[in-house]
Amino acid sequence: DVKVTQSSRYLVKRTGEKVFLECVQDMDHENMFWYRQDPGLGLRLIYFSYDVKMKEKGDIPEGYSVSREKKERFSLILESASTNQTSMYLCASSLEGGTYEQYFGPGTRLTVT
Amino acid sequence: RKEVEQDPGPFNVPEGATVAFNCTYSNSASQSFFWYRQDCRKEPKLLMSVYSSGNEDGRFTAQLNRASQYISLLIRDSKLSDSATYLCVVNNPQGAQKLVFGQGTRLTINP
Numbered sequence: 001d002v003k004v005t006q007s008s009r010y011l012v013k014r015t016g017e018k019v020f021l022e023c024v025q026d027m028d029h030e031n032m033f034w035y036r037q038d039p040g041l042g043l044r045l046i047y048f049s050y051d052v053k054m055k056e057k058g059d060i061p062e063g064y065s066v067s068r069e070k071k072e073r074f075s076l077i078l079e080s081a082s083t084n085q086t087s088m089y090l091c092a093s094s095l096e097g098g099t100y101e102q103y104f105g106p107g108t109r110l111t112v113t
Numbered sequence: 114r115k116e117v118e119q120d121p122g123p124f125n126v127p128e129g130a131t132v133a134f135n136c137t138y139s140n141s142a143s144q145s146f147f148w149y150r151q152d153c154r155k156e157p158k159l160l161m162s163v164y165s166s167g168n169e170d171g172r173f174t175a176q177l178n179r180a181s182q183y184i185s186l187l188i189r190d191s192k193l194s195d196s197a198t199y200l201c202v203v204n205n206p207q208g209a210q211k212l213v214f215g216q217g218t219r220l221t222i223n224p
Contacts, residue, residue: 048211
């Protein structure tokens with residue numbers, strides 16, 4: 001079974017703090033994704049990576065950066081957290097050349113106060 | 114116009130009923146279509162892919178109408194455990210492996 005894990009289920013941070021969200025997958029997938037999910041807006045792609053050290057902006061990259069130093073690990077960084085970044089963050093992975101199916105981690109609910 | 118549009122619901126139906134959801138997509142170049150299921154406070158999981166000829170998996174039937182650019186999901190003999198949010202998903206033709214998610218349709222099955 002594919003397993004995608006995220007470092008925290010719940011996180012509370014203060015405005016202006018630097019926040020790291022970690023995601024690890026164990027299926028040797030090339031592609032990894034970070035989404036945020038908000039009521040009424042659905043899942044929106046923040047960034048994705050198709051290989052180590054390779055990244056592409058998604059639909060809402062402002063205020064975020066990412067790091068992929070190893071194939072299995074994809075980190076989302078909030079450089080200076082703001083209250084409008086309070087959200088559910090979901091990481092996903094998929095196999096390059098596969099069926100496009102994405103496997104999701106359990107999510108991190110981030111609250112910025 | 115949203116790339117993938119769904120009626121957010123909520124749909125409340127009695128156990129045993131048949132329920133159907135539709136979604137529409139805007140990019141005619143999309144080639145891959147899915148229904149994902151998301152339980153409350155959980156991550157989305159693939160329910161089924163949607164093929165051009167339509168496909169069935171037990172009580173679930175998915176249909177694709179390319180001409181009208183819509184996808185449907187039919188659930189027969191609904192169970193309490195079918196209560197969830199159902200996400201319509203299509204691939205982004207411009208971005209390899211990227212998916213576009215609808216905002217989801219919330220379904221509650223009542224005893």
